[in-house]
Amino acid sequence: MEDQISRGLEGVAVAETRLSYIDGAAGELVIGGFPVEELAPNATYEESVFLLLYDRLPDAEELAPNATYEESVFLLLHDRLPDADELDAFRADLAARRGVGDKVRHVLRQAAEEDKPAMDALRMGVAAANLGHDDGGDADPEAHARRAIAVLPTIVATYWRYRQGKDPVEPREDLRHAANYLYMLTGEEPGDAAVRGLETYLNSVVDHGLNASTFSARVVVSTESDLVSAATAAVGTLKGPLHGGAPGPALEMLREVHESGDPEGYVREKLDAGERLMGFGHRVYRTRDPRAGVLEAAAERFYGADGDTDFFGTVRSFEDIAVNLLAEHKPGRTLETNVEFYTAVLLDGVDIPKELFTTTFAISRVGGWMAHALEQREDNRLIRPVSRYVGDTGRSWTPAEER
């Protein structure tokens, strides 16, 4: 084994999981047993997380359409609805979990004032997520998971408000996860179309096999470290442009295309100049990313109800042109539409600022990270590969004066 180097660990299986399955050749993605096309447009984000944690959907009573956010989260974690007393206690507990304390808020404010990227601010906030929370500490990994899932939107929105020179908006307990995130960004209650659009996005990207950030979360807990450390490592990993960083540039490209009024000319110019088109190609998929279809349908619904249909029209014709010309220009490679393409379109539609695209990805994926971390803990083995040494051996020491 040691003679061969697998620099990217391609095809090396490190874990069994029941959380998600990717068939890159066929272009299929299954999350918690559901094809992504089936799950994402229908589920609430709370249902998706429930599914990842408990391997089944909640029943009607468990997830009544009028359930409060607290009830839904209680369900996610305890697999049943709380009674009245439990709900009171849980509501108080969750309200405390969703908030960020003054000291962390000041750090986020400084990050905003120094124009640090949103993912840096999120890393700082998540690293401190167990401050002010006497939740049993490392001995209660589910409390850490709950806290991480609950607090990510608050950290991102707090940073963003400061970045706009505004005061943070306190989370509202009567709003569901997706709606509350949008509310904290603007201070205004979002419309149904925007909530549904965002919710479909959150469901679509909640888990995706052993991607690099999920893998880093599993490496962290493989040492028996805690889930907050795992979430922090995963945020840092997701930050890289090779993983979570491309939807922002994809949006900028689509805006340029739209302004040019000439998608085909734009594509030809880029390809002739040897430049890359954003939003095409994926390490795993050899087909169109199945999430692209789900997000395309969600975007179509959203833009039809509440958006700039002109822009959406440009996007669609650009996609066709780009895929065809890419096939012509790079015949050996499969460059189909990936998840970032319609992520950019959909998140822009629901008014997520492009600076927050990667953090919004994290707000979804933290559900998968935490479920994977709990799965790793259930049947753990320290993850420790090896390296091949290519340096000298047997040097001997001489004092500095004699070198």
Next chain:
Amino acid sequence: MEDQISRGLEGVAVAETRLSYIDGAAGELVIGGFPVEELAPNATYEESVFLLLYDRLPDAEELAPNATYEESVFLLLHDRLPDADELDAFRADLAARRGVGDKVRHVLRQAAEEDKPAMDALRMGVAAANLGHDDGGDADPEAHARRAIAVLPTIVATYWRYRQGKDPVEPREDLRHAANYLYMLTGEEPGDAAVRGLETYLNSVVDHGLNASTFSARVVVSTESDLVSAATAAVGTLKGPLHGGAPGPALEMLREVHESGDPEGYVREKLDAGERLMGFGHRVYRTRDPRAGVLEAAAERFYGADGDTDFFGTVRSFEDIAVNLLAEHKPGRTLETNVEFYTAVLLDGVDIPKELFTTTFAISRVGGWMAHALEQREDNRLIRPVSRYVGDTGRSWTPAEER
């Protein structure tokens, strides 16, 4: 490949490195071309880091014994001594890099007041390490590396001072890395024996192949994320008891043994009760860990000059007894002395509180983490293994009311 699962990635080579080489069967460790026995007792920590970064030792002029800390660090990073102007500028720059701002200090204070573990405080501090530092951001990975290496001791000492109900001690620029760390913990200038003991420890554990924390740092930068994110992930990984967490318990055990006055009786009692002895056995080494010998010699020197020789005597006889009885009780397994055993003895000798053993490990290993992260960037490939899916596929959606 996908049919086999390698849950711990044992023997799977993920990278080439010139930084360190481990022969677990022979019990050999080479760091930057030097056997650890050759490097650790001789080098300063600055020399070790220089070696990792530039693959050679600095010459006499580059690392004059009277060099200031700033000159040494300049050398580490630029491979030559600064001229007078550069030194002025660099001194101002480094002084800024080593400090932690008010806002981060307040977070560390809160962590101390809430009795969060030192590694949690370190994670929070490192996650915010680029606050207040306009260092070119992610575009300048070496600046991030420098900052991380410089600031870890300050974060740990600041937390610890708060934990003692005392004010933090500002770093002193005229002291070298190891001496300054001890100084910030107590406010008193440390003796030479303690500095040499700590320095040997820092050199011994500065790098150790693709251990889990170093691997997680490489996974993070493999997405083209930044070095502060890599250091933060590595801290979270090192926190786990399977990786960095055992020297504290090893010390507690040694204190118990010493108080019992009967090492053999203690070992027999533990083994008969089926309990584990701390400080023996390693995933990679099938022999005595070569670092144990280096740290034993350093501890012997330190305790001879400045320590409790009674306690050190107990430690040595306990080691012999334990290794022999372990071989008797668990004949199939190789349970030799590992690095944690003499780490506990040496760090306790130089007055590092046992709550800070793992953070002191991090203060050393960050040199290796950053060197590996830079090595990964030089010839990068996204690290993304796969998982084997063991759940259902093809479930179809039913609304909550109909479940």
